[in-house]
Structures are given as structure tokens and as C-alpha cells.
Amino acid sequence: MYLLNLSFLQFLAVFGSISVFAVALYLLDRSRRRQVVSTLRFWVAAEQPAAAAHRRHIQQPWSLVLQLLSMALLVLAIGQLRWGAPMEAGRDHVLLLDTSAWMAARSGNRTLMDLARDRARRYLRALPARDRVMLVRADALATPATAFEPDRRKIEAAIQASQPGATALNLDQAFAFARHIQSQAGGRAGEIAFIGTSRVADPESAAPAPPRNLRVLLVPDPIENCGLRKIGMRRAAADPGLWEIYVSARNYGTRPRNVNLALDFGPGGATGRVAAGFQQLTLPPGGEKEASFEYRTEAAGILGVTLSPHDAFPADDRAELELPAQPTLPVTVYSDEPDLLKPLLAATPRVAAVYRKPSEYRSNDTGLVILDRFAPPVRPTADSLWIDPPAAGSPIPVRRVVEQAPFAGWNSDHPVAAGLRTKDFKLDHATVFEPAPGDARIGEVDAGPVIVARPGHPKIVVFGFHPALSAMRYELATPLLFANLLRWFSPQIFRRWEISGGSVGSVKLLMDQDTPPQAVRVTSQDGSPVPFTVRDRTLDFFSGVPGPVRVVAADREYLYSLTLPEIGDTRWEPPAQAPKGMPHFSLGLDTATDLWRWLALAGLAGLLAEWVLFGHFRRFRQTRVLHPVLLRSKASDPEEVRR
Amino acid sequence: MPSAPLLDREFLEKLERLTIQWQKSFPGLVGGHNLSRFAGAGQEFLDHRNFHHGDDLRAVNWRAYLRLEKLFLKMFQVEPRVPVRMLVDISQSMAAPHEQKFEYARKLAAALCYVGLVRLDSIEVHGFSNRLAQRIFATGGRHRFPGVMDRIAAWELQGATDYLGAIREFIGTYSQRGLVIIISDFLDDRGCGRALEYLTDFGHELMLLQVWADEDRVPPWTGELDLRDAETGAALRLDFDDVARQRYTRAFDEYASEIQALALRSGGRYAGVATSQPIEDLIFGDLIRARGIA
Numbered sequence: 001m002y003l004l005n006l007s008f009l010q011f012l013a014v015f016g017s018i019s020v021f022a023v024a025l026y027l028l029d030r031s032r033r034r035q036v037v038s039t040l041r042f043w044v045a046a047e048q049p050a051a052a053a054h055r056r057h058i059q060q061p062w063s064l065v066l067q068l069l070s071m072a073l074l075v076l077a078i079g080q081l082r083w084g085a086p087m088e089a090g091r092d093h094v095l096l097l098d099t100s101a102w103m104a105a106r107s108g109n110r111t112l113m114d115l116a117r118d119r120a121r122r123y124l125r126a127l128p129a130r131d132r133v134m135l136v137r138a139d140a141l142a143t144p145a146t147a148f149e150p151d152r153r154k155i156e157a158a159i160q161a162s163q164p165g166a167t168a169l170n171l172d173q174a175f176a177f178a179r180h181i182q183s184q185a186g187g188r189a190g191e192i193a194f195i196g197t198s199r200v201a202d203p204e205s206a207a208p209a210p211p212r213n214l215r216v217l218l219v220p221d222p223i224e225n226c227g228l229r230k231i232g233m234r235r236a237a238a239d240p241g242l243w244e245i246y247v248s249a250r251n252y253g254t255r256p257r258n259v260n261l262a263l264d265f266g267p268g269g270a271t272g273r274v275a276a277g278f279q280q281l282t283l284p285p286g287g288e289k290e291a292s293f294e295y296r297t298e299a300a301g302i303l304g305v306t307l308s309p310h311d312a313f314p315a316d317d318r319a320e321l322e323l324p325a326q327p328t329l330p331v332t333v334y335s336d337e338p339d340l341l342k343p344l345l346a347a348t349p350r351v352a353a354v355y356r357k358p359s360e361y362r363s364n365d366t367g368l369v370i371l372d373r374f375a376p377p378v379r380p381t382a383d384s385l386w387i388d389p390p391a392a393g394s395p396i397p398v399r400r401v402v403e404q405a406p407f408a409g410w411n412s413d414h415p416v417a418a419g420l421r422t423k424d425f426k427l428d429h430a431t432v433f434e435p436a437p438g439d440a441r442i443g444e445v446d447a448g449p450v451i452v453a454r455p456g457h458p459k460i461v462v463f464g465f466h467p468a469l470s471a472m473r474y475e476l477a478t479p480l481l482f483a484n485l486l487r488w489f490s491p492q493i494f495r496r497w498e499i500s501g502g503s504v505g506s507v508k509l510l511m512d513q514d515t516p517p518q519a520v521r522v523t524s525q526d527g528s529p530v531p532f533t534v535r536d537r538t539l540d541f542f543s544g545v546p547g548p549v550r551v552v553a554a555d556r557e558y559l560y561s562l563t564l565p566e567i568g569d570t571r572w573e574p575p576a577q578a579p580k581g582m583p584h585f586s587l588g589l590d591t592a593t594d595l596w597r598w599l600a601l602a603g604l605a606g607l608l609a610e611w612v613l614f615g616h617f618r619r620f621r622q623t624r625v626l627h628p629v630l631l632r633s634k635a636s637d638p639e640e641v642r643r
Numbered sequence: 644m645p646s647a648p649l650l651d652r653e654f655l656e657k658l659e660r661l662t663i664q665w666q667k668s669f670p671g672l673v674g675g676h677n678l679s680r681f682a683g684a685g686q687e688f689l690d691h692r693n694f695h696h697g698d699d700l701r702a703v704n705w706r707a708y709l710r711l712e713k714l715f716l717k718m719f720q721v722e723p724r725v726p727v728r729m730l731v732d733i734s735q736s737m738a739a740p741h742e743q744k745f746e747y748a749r750k751l752a753a754a755l756c757y758v759g760l761v762r763l764d765s766i767e768v769h770g771f772s773n774r775l776a777q778r779i780f781a782t783g784g785r786h787r788f789p790g791v792m793d794r795i796a797a798w799e800l801q802g803a804t805d806y807l808g809a810i811r812e813f814i815g816t817y818s819q820r821g822l823v824i825i826i827s828d829f830l831d832d833r834g835c836g837r838a839l840e841y842l843t844d845f846g847h848e849l850m851l852l853q854v855w856a857d858e859d860r861v862p863p864w865t866g867e868l869d870l871r872d873a874e875t876g877a878a879l880r881l882d883f884d885d886v887a888r889q890r891y892t893r894a895f896d897e898y899a900s901e902i903q904a905l906a907l908r909s910g911g912r913y914a915g916v917a918t919s920q921p922i923e924d925l926i927f928g929d930l931i932r933a934r935g936i937a
Contacts, residue, residue, distance in 0.1 A: 034869045038736040038744075038859055039830040040879050042898070043870055046891035047881045 006079035007186055015075045019068055026064050063614035070606030077599035090130030091190030092148045094178040095120060095155070097162050098196020098219070099137040101503075101565030104164035105223050105313035112197060113164050115219045119195045120159045123217060124152055126583050131190060134181060135159060138174035138194075140167035140201065140505055140544060140566070148185055166504045166546045168201035168568040172209075179211050189213060191583070197221045199568035201505070215583060216574040224253030226283055227316025228307050228564055231501030233323070236294075240326060240349055245293040247305055251283035252567065258282050261291050264304045265323075276303065300325035305501070313567075319501045321561045322548065326350070329490040332365040334358045335372030340468040344482040350493040351486060368489050373466065383489045386462040388431065396452045396462045397434040405430055405445040407472075414440045416453050416461065416484045425471040431464035459489055491555065499559045503566035504546050509539040515553040523550050649753045649796050654923060655788075661758045661926070663727055664937045665822040666910055667848045689718045725821050727759055727766045730813070731795075732827030732854075734772035734804040739873035740858045743918040745800060748826045748854050750922050753792050755824060756781045758936065760788050767817075768795065771809040772802030775816070803874035804831040806838035813842075820846035824935075829853050829902050832875065836905055849911030850935050853902055856918050860895050862888060 003011055037043065097120055103113040124133060132148040135158045145158040171194075178192045195217040229248040236242040251257050259281050266273030277293040295303070300323055307317045331353040333341055338355035345353040358374040369380040375393020384395075391398040406426045410417040432448040435441060442461070443451035450464035467478050487494050520539065522530040525547045532541035532551075543549050543562050551558040574580065694703060694714035704715045731752045737745040752768060756779075759766040765782035768791070769775045777798055781791045804827075813823075823842055829835050829851070842849060857863075862883065870879045881887070899915050906913035912935040916925045930936045 033864055033866060034871070035864060036739050036871050036873050037862075038739040038828055038856075038873055039832065040870060040872050040877055041830065041832065042891045042894040043879055043881060045894035046883065046887040047879070 001081065001083055003076070003079035003081055005186055006075075010186065011075060011079050014078075015072055018071045018075065022067055022071060023064065063610055066606055066610040066614075070603045070610065073599045073603035073606065077596040077603060079596075081595045081599060083593040083595055090128065090132060090150070090188070092182060092185045092187045093127060093131055093133045093190035094182055094192045095123065095133055095135050096138045096142070096174050096178055096192065096194045096196070097135060097145075097159065098139075098169055098194070099162050099165050100139045100169040100196070100199070100568065101164055101166050101315065102168070102197055102199050102221070102313070102567050103219075104315055104565070105221065105225065107221065107223060107312065111164070112219050112221055112223075113162070116195050117159050117162065119217045119219065121156060122582055123193055123195065124155055124159070127190075132187070135162075136174065136178060136181075137162055137165075138169060138171070138196070139165040140170050140173075142170075142174040142177040144181070148187070165544075166565050167544060168505065168566040169196065169199065171200050171572055175209070175211055175214070191215045193217060194574075195219065198572040198574070200570050200572045201566065201568045210575045210578060214575070214578045216578050216580050217582070218574065218580070223312045224255060224257070225311050225313040225316075225567075226251045226253065226257050226259050226307060227311075227313065227567065228305060228319050228501070229288060229316075229503075230564075231305055231319055231321060231499075231561075233303070233321060233499040235326075235497060239296075241296050241298050243295045243297065243303075243323065245277070245295060245303070246290055247293065248288060248290045249281060249283060249307055250288040251285055252569075254285050256282060256284050260308045262306045262308065263293055263295065264306070265295065265297065265301055268302050273304065297323070298326040299323075315565045316503075316567065319561065319564050321499050321501045322559065323499065324497060324557075324559070327490075327493050327495075328352045329486065329493045330354070330365075330367030331370060332356060332367065333370040333372065334361055334374055334376070335370070336374075337372065340466070341370065341372065344468075344479060347479055348483060348486055348493075368486070381458065383459040384461075385485065385489075386460065388463055388466045391431065394431070394433070394462060395460050396436075396439065396454065399432045399434040399448055402427070402430050402432055402445060402447050404428060405447060405450075407450075408444045408446050410443055410477075411441050414442055414453065416440070416451075416481070416488050417442050418484055420477045420480060420484075422472075422475045422477040425475060427465050427470050427472075429465065430470075433462060433464060453488070461485060461488075487555075494555055496556050497559065498556070499561070501561045501564065503564040504543050504562045505566045506540065506542045507549070507560060507562070509541075509551060509558060511537045511539055511553050511556065519554050521550075521552045523552075524548075649750050649792055650757070654754070655757055657923070658754060658757050658926070659761050659785075661936050662762050663755065663759050663764060663822070663824075664934055665725060665727075665848050665850075666934075667846075691715045691717060725764075726817070726819055727764050727822045727824065728813075728817065729755060729766060729768045729824040729826065730771050730775075730809070731768065731798075732772070732804065732825075732829075733770035733776070733798055733800055734802055735800055735873045736804060736828055736830045737854075738800050740856060742800075744828060744854050744856050744859075747916075747918045747922070749795050749798060751826055751852060751854070751925070753795050754922060754926060756791050756795070757785065757788050760785050760791070769813070770798050771813075773805035773808050774802075775809055775812050776801065804835075805833070806831045806835040807833065807841075810838040810841050814845055821848070822850065823847045824850040824852065826852045826854060828855055828859070829898075832872075836901065839905055840909075843909035843911070849906050849909060851902060851906045851911065851913045852930075853899060853913070853915040854918065855895075855899075855915070860917065861892055 006014070098116055099113070103111065103116060105112050107115065127133065130150065132150045133155050134148045135145040135155055137143045137145050145162065146155055149155055174194075175192065182189045182192070191213050192211045193215040197219050199221065227250060229250045231248070232246040233243050236244050245263065247261055249259060249261065261279045261281060262275065263277035264273045265276040276295045279291045279293070281289050281291055283289055302320050303323055304318065304320045310317050328350050329352070331345060331351050333345070333353060333355045334357070335341060335355065336358065342353070342355070345351050361376045363376065363378040363380050365380055366382050369382050369384040370387065371384060371389065372387045373389065375390045379395065386395060389395070404426055407423045409423050410420040412418060412420065427445060427450065430445060430450045432445065432450060433452045435449055435452045436454070438455065440453040440455070441449035442453050443449065452462050454460040467473060467481070472478050515534070517534045520532070520534060522532045522539075522541050524530050524543070530541050530543060530549055532539055539551065539553070541549070546563050549560040549562055551560065691704060692715070694716045698716050702717050704717050707713070707715045729752055731748050733745070737748060756766050756768060760781055760783070763784060765780070768779040768781060770777040779791055779794045781787060839849060839851070865883055868881055868883050870881070871877070903913040903915070912933045914925065914929045914933050914935065916929065926936060
């Protein structure tokens with residue numbers, strides 16, 4: 001005799017809880033009840049002895065016993081008590097079906113997934129009919145496709161619906177999941193059957209602790225495959241228009257292969273694409289090689305990398321990466337002496353400067369407008385840098401003018417003055433400004449700020465002196481100050497891009513600089529955030545779905561094009577003691593008898609009997625039956641009384 | 644939203660064939676539905692007697708005078724109305740453990756009023772607890788019934804029962820004897836027997852209608868009870884089980900029997916009714932058997 005759905009401990013826990021609840025209800029029901037009555041006259045006659053009146057005890061122990069017995073019968077029915085030996089009962093099997101990316105490889109005219117489905121169906125038919133099966137799809141994450149299900153049609157439908165994923169097989173996690181789910185099911189554990197290839201993601205997963213009840217049904221995969229592993233792109237440090245491209249390819253097979261790597265660039269789609277590079281590689285068995293390319297473009301587009309000739313696993317033979325356009329900042333300089341400013345602006349290659357006379361002023365310029373000792377009649381609508389403006393036209397009110405003022409210092413907390421230390425120079429002639437509360441004092445003399453920045457839209461920076469006409473022109477701080485200014489006005493032109501193509505799964509990114517986690521954003525293609533962790537300078541995130549992932553960390557932007565399938569590098573060796581091949585179960589008759597129906601009926605009958613014998617039914621019947629008798633006796637006839 | 648009437652039209656139509664009955668012949672007040680032994684002004688002929696000086700000449704039998712040349716006077720049965728008075732308990736005990744008793748008593752009072760009004764009887768209805776209150780005088784036929792029913796429906800519970808006080812006030816107010824119908828649970832801690840005996844001693848005829856709720860007779864509760872008297876607020880804690888329940892019911896039945904015996908000893912009528920019994924069953928069954936209604 002055994003319970004099918006509950007372990008003995010679980011039965012005790014459930015029944016114990018119900019028993020405690022029932023006894024508590026009994027005690028509460030017997031506890032003092034407040035009641036307003038018409039008179040106490042008859043209650044006094046019915047009163048119990050005082051000693052008994054204050055004792056809290058179970059008034060109807062047989063009622064409680066009957067209730068507890070009925071509850072026990074019902075819990076046993078829920079637990080599906082069976083008469084017979086557990087060996088004769090059905091078992092719960094977990095069917096681990098490999099749905100890793102590698103299962104999309106073709107073997108002949110069928111994929112490995114087709115072969116695995118066939119084996120799964122055959123395994124299913126070999127099981128006794130009373131056994132229950134749970135189908136678990138295993139790739140990087142083990143996902144149950146069904147519950148423990150006795151209906152074979154549902155399991156077969158789930159097997160048919162299983163498709164290769166994009167990640168490699170994590171066998172350790174799949175085994176742990178299967179063990180856990182079997183122990184939680186409460187029934188008699190059957191086998192954990194693994195159906196798939198032996199190619200796993202990492203060496204740690206290659207030697208998982210195998211379950212003792214493991215059965216292995218391996219799908220042979222003697223497939224020669226070469227594929228792209230990784231692609232990296234970044235703009236050359238010396239030449240922003242030049243992309244440096246690194247392509248890594250791997251030979252997963254057992255024979256050396258000569259492969260061609262071809263790059264093409266263009267808009268999305270097959271048309272309008274131009275060749276961007278070509279190399280030949282010889283890949284040794286199990287070896288990996290890198291090839292580097294350079295491609296010059298400032299346009300946005302799709303860079304495609306193709307490995308040929310194609311093989312039985314074409315999913316890793318091509319990858320596409322999206323290249324962003326190179327942003328530039330248009331700068332319009334209004335100056336009678338443009339040569340003073342040209343060296344400062346030419347130092348930044350992503351600035352497109354145009355120099356005009358003050359008489360050519362237009363207020364609708366875009367980008368950044370630099371006004372050199374000139375106050376226009378209408379202020380520019382774009383961001384503007386005012387150098388030594390006339391007092392009447394200055395956007396920041398002028399407090400006073402100072403002569404021969406030693407420079408006092410920089411506000412290094414502000415990004416415009418970041419890294420500036422020089423202060424041992426003297427300004428021959430400078431205007432001191434009266435900043436508003438929201439304005440930032442960038443540089444100061446003793447009399448007050450001489451460089452003021454006003455955030456908002458548009459941004460404004462005002463110099464109280466001309467840096468190229470003062471003692472500052474010989475200082476290193478001058479080009480640094482202008483670089484900071486351009487970064488503050490337009491941070492996107494300084495953003496550095498790194499583009500990688502790889503496989504889905506876990507991605508580890510070593511960032512160039514310490515970046516607080518709140519300054520990091522990781523988003524998927526549709527803009528939804530991707531969970532990540534930052535430890536030291538290492539950022540980790542996981543993407544189980546093929547597609548681009550964008551990582552923005554301060555002035556860096558990393559674009560991951562995770563379109564390549566993740567293929568396991570390592571072969572897992574099944575344990576020698578694990579049975580292999582199709583099982584041959586004994587199909588003996590199930591002699592165990594289900595008792596739950598009878599137990600449920602007995603439990604319900606017990607509760608009904610308790611209600612009839614001790615419950616409200618009895619009181620109800622007493623009330624309804626006794627009244628007519630009383631009425632007949634009370635409706636008196638005077639003649640009867642006289643007699 | 645107007646409240647539902649106490650009694651519906653269909654039930655009232657059934658009541659129209661009934662008559663309130665009494666047994667006694669009250670001196671000077673015979674009439675109604677009982678033949679009178681006294682002569683007086685009336686419609687029904689009773690007897691002849693010799694004419695005496697001062698008699699009403701309109702009652703002389705002129706045909707007999709023409710035949711016998713002697714004056715005879717025709718006598719007729721007097722038809723004064725026997726006063727029917729109804730006392731309805733409106734004490735707080737009528738609302739314990741719920742207001743079914745009070746509702747039942749009001750309906751019963753209204754039904755008896757209707758029976759009386761249909762037969763052109765005059766009925767004075769009083770609510771009472773420790774004194775008389777809320778007097779309603781029902782007379783003048785059935786068309787007066789809606790007003791009477793509305794006033795009975797507007798009664799509210801008040802005070803604790805004091806039969807002695809209420810009956811003393813009743814006797815002091817009404818010297819003319821008649822039929823007294825008392826609708827009550829008869830639960831007065833000081834007892835109601837003495838007060839009822841006063842009424843019979845003063846020549847009133849009693850019709851006692853005892854109303855109780857099911858819980859009054861067979862309390863459904865079990866276990867430790869903290870009881871509070873609805874009228875006095877007195878508290879009692881006890882352990883209540885099936886044995887105690889039997890003792891309780893026995894005590895209740897004995898008390899009801901005492902009330903019944905008291906009514907019957909004085910030639911009155913008694914009916915005990917639980918609120919679970921339909922009023923129709925009470926009136927057309929128990930009250931007719933008890934000859935309180937015919």
C-alpha cells in the first residue's frame with residue numbers, strides 16, 4: 001500500500017495541519033459564545049455545575065473523531081492511496097531533448113533535430129502505458145515543455161513542436177533540473193533519458209555529475225563544420241573614418257579546411273551591396289584563426305561577413321553587423337580673425353568648422369556657433385560660445401572689467417574644466433561676469449568668474465577674455481579647455497564605438513574605464529532593458545534570443561550583434577554505467593488497485609454522518625419536529641379542561 | 644420606499660368569515676354574537692310585559708290593545724357592544740434572539756383587529772411593556788383597517804416587561820369588563836400569574852396567545868455561553884450541551900403549561916405558537932379549536 005501523489009511525510013504534514021485546524025475549530029466552537037436571550041429563567045434551570053462551566057474541553061469527542069477520520073480518508077484519497085506494491089505502479093520519467101543550436105545541423109537530408117525527435121518518439125512508445133513522462137527542452141536553459149503527463153499524444157505533440165534554439169547545450173543544468181523535478185513530483189522516479197548530441201557548451205558542463213537513473217540516447221553527428229566564431233570592429237584611433245575589422249573562424253570538424261572569408265557592405269537587404277574585403281584561411285581540425293580587415297566608410301550600413309564554402313550547418317556561415325554613421329559637429333565661427341581659432345578647432349577631427357565674417361551673421365545656424373568679440377543683434381538659436389563679448393550684448397551680465405588680474409583657478413568639478421590645473425598666468429584685460437544661480441563658474445580671477453557656462457537649451461559659454469590673445473595662448477590648458485567645451489556641447493561626437501558579432505548566450509565585456517553601474521545601459525533591439533551585472537570593470541549579461549544588444553557606458557557604446565548560433569566546443573562522454581539505447585521495460589499487468597474513489601466516498605459519508613448525528617442537521621430537526629407536537633398540546637379546549 | 648403591509652389582501656379575505664368569540668355574559672353588555680338575557684333597545688323581539696306609566700308609547704303593541712283592550716309593551720334584546728381589548732407585548736424580550744416574535748405578534752394583532760372590524764366589534768389595542776402605551780382604537784368597520792394596520796406596523800420595542808404595573812394601569816383605565824386578548828411571550832421575571840388573576844378577578848375574560856421563537860424553546864447553541872437578558876441586562880455564563888438543552892426545554896414547557904392552566908381555570912383560552920408556524924395555521928387551526936375564534 002502506498003501513496004501515489006504524496007510522500008508519507010507530505011501526508012503527515014497535510015493531515016496534521018487539517019487536524020490542528022479541526023481541533024482548533026472545535027475548541028473555538030466550544031468557547032464562550034455571547035448571546036442575547038429573552039429571559040434567563042429557563043437557562044438557570046439548565047445550568048451545569050460551576051466546575052464544568054469554566055472548563056474548555058471538546059464537548060463531542062466522537063464527533064471530532066469522526067471528522068478527523070473522514071479528513072484522513074479524504075487526504076488519503078487526494079494522495080491516491082493504492083493497494084499493492086510500489087514496484088507495480090507507474091513511474092515518472094524525464095525526457096531531456098537536446099534543442100541546442102547544433103541540432104539544426106544536417107546529416108544527410110535530415111537535421112539532427114529530426115533524428116532526435118524520432119528517438120524520442122521511439123523511447124516514448126517503449127515505456128509502459130501507466131508511466132508518466134515530462135518533456136524538457138535542453139539548451140542553455142532547461143525548459144519543461146509538459147508536466148508529468150500520462151497522455152502520449154500530448155508528449156508527442158510537444159516533441160514535434162521542439163525546434164533547435166540558438167544556444168549551446170548546458171547539460172549540467174539540464175541534469176540538475178531533471179533530478180529536482182523528479183524529486184518534487186512525489187511519485188515513483190523513473191529514468192532521466194537524454195536524447196541529443198554530446199556537444200556541450202563549456203568544459204565544466206562536459207563532465208557533469210550524471211544522475212544514477214540516466215539513460216543516454218545519443219544522436220550521431222559526424223558532421224564537418226566550419227563557422228564564424230566572433231567578429232569585432234572598431235574605428236581606428238588615428239583615422240576615425242577607418243574601420244578595423246577582426247573575424248574569427250573555427251573548424252569544428254576533424255579534417256583541415258580551406259575557407260574563404262568575404263566582407264560586403266551596404267544597406268540592409270541583398271541589393272546595393274559592395275565587396276569590402278576577402279581573405280582565404282586554412283583552418284586545422286578543431287582550430288581557430290583570425291583574419292583582420294580594414295574598411296573605410298563614414299556612412300551607416302550593414303557589414304556582412306560570409307564564410308564559404310557552405311557546409312551542413314549553414315547557420316554560422318554568415319553574420320551581419322550594423323555600422324553606425326560617424327557623427328560630426330558643425331561649428332560656425334563669426335570672427336574677423338579666424339586664424340586665432342582655427343588651430344583649436346582643427347585639433348578635433350569630428351568638427352566641421354565654417355568661418356564667416358560678423359557681417360554675415362545668421363541666427364539660425366545649427367550645431368555650435370562661436371562669436372569672437374562680437375554681439376549679434378539676435379542671439380543664435382543653437383549652442384553658442386561667446387569670446388570676450390561687448391558688455392552691452394553679453395548673454396551673461398558684466399560685473400566689471402579688470403586689468404592685470406592673476407588667474408585664480410578652475411572649477412574642476414565641472415566637465416568643461418575637467419583636468420585643467422594651470423593657473424600661473426595673468427590676464428591683461430578681462431571681463432568679470434555676474435552669473436545667474438544656475439550658471440557654472442568655470443574659471444575665475446579674484447574679482448569673480450571670467451568663464452561662465454549656462455546649461456539648458458541652448459547651452460551657452462562666455463569667455464571674459466580671448467584665450468588666443470592672452471597669456472593663456474601659450475598654456476596647455478587652452479586646447480584641453482576647447483576639447484572639454486566641444487565634449488560638453490556635443491558629447492556624441494566623442495563617443496567611441498565598438499561593434500562585435502558573436503553568438504547568443506552569456507557575454508562578458510571588459511570596459512576600458514571604471515563606470516558606475518548607473519551610467520551603464522544595456523538594451524535589446526526593441527529598446528527593452530537587458531539585465532546585467534558590473535563587477536570591477538567587467539560587465540556580464542545574457543541574451544538567449546538572437547539579435548543586437550546595445551551597451552552604453554559613459555562615452556563608449558558597444559554594439560553586439562548576437563546573431564551567430566552558439567556551438568559547443570566540447571564533447572561530453574556519457575558515463576559507462578549509464579544504459580544506452582532503447583529500453584525494454586516489462587509490460588506486466590498493473591496489479592495495484594486505486595482506492596481513492598472508495599476513500600473519498602467513505603470520507604464524504606463520514607462527514608455526512610457527523611453532520612446528521614452531531615451537527616446542525618440534528619438541531620434543525622429537533623426544532624422543526626418538536627414544535628407541532630407542542631402546538632397540538634398547547635391549543636387547549638376549555639371543555640377538555642373542565643373534564 | 645413604503646414598507647410591506649403586515650397582512651396581504653388574500654389572507655384578509657380568508658379572515659372575513661371569522662368572528663371573535665367570548666364565553667362570558669357581561670352584565671349590561673350582552674350582545675354581539677351571544678344571545679342576551681336582558682331586554683332593552685334593539686332590533687330582535689324578546690317578550691311582552693304590562694305597560695307601566697312612563698313607558699315608551701312607541702313600544703306598545705297596538706294590535707293586542709285593539710284585540711284585548713289592554714296595554715302590552717314589546718321588549719327587545721339589547722345589543723350593546725362587548726368591549727374587546729387587546730394587549731400586545733412590545734417589551735425588549737420580544738426582540739430576542741431576533742425580532743421574529745415582535746413581527747409575529749404585530750401580524751397576529753392586526754389579523755384579530757380585522758376579524759373584529761369585519762363584525763363591527765370595537766377593539767382597543769394597546770402595546771405594553773411596564774405600562775400601557777400606544778393605544779389604537781379600532782372601530783367602524785373594515786374600511787378602518789388600513790389605518791389600524793399602519794399604526795400597529797409603526798410600533799417600536801420599548802422597556803422591560805412588568806405585567807403587574809401594566810395590568811394595574813389597565814384596570815384603572817377600563818372599568819367596563821370585556822374580553823382581553825394578550826399577545827406576549829409572557830416572560831416577566833416577577834411572574835405574570837398574579838397580574839392575570841387580577842384581570843379575571845375583575846371579571847375580564849382572557850384569551851392568552853403565547854408567542855415564542857424557536858430558539859426560545861430549543862436553543863440551538865452548544866458549548867460555553869455568555870448569556871445576557873434582553874430586558875434586564877443580567878448576565879449568565881454556563882456550559883450548554885444536549886442534556887442541558889433538554890432541561891431547558893422541559894422548564895420552558897412547564898412554564899407554558901402554567902400559563903395555559905391559568906387561562907383555562909378562569910374560563911379563558913390559551914394558544915402557544917412558535918414563530919415558525921404560519922399565522923394562518925394558528926388562526927384557522929389552534930384558535931378555532933380553542934374556541935377563541937369561530
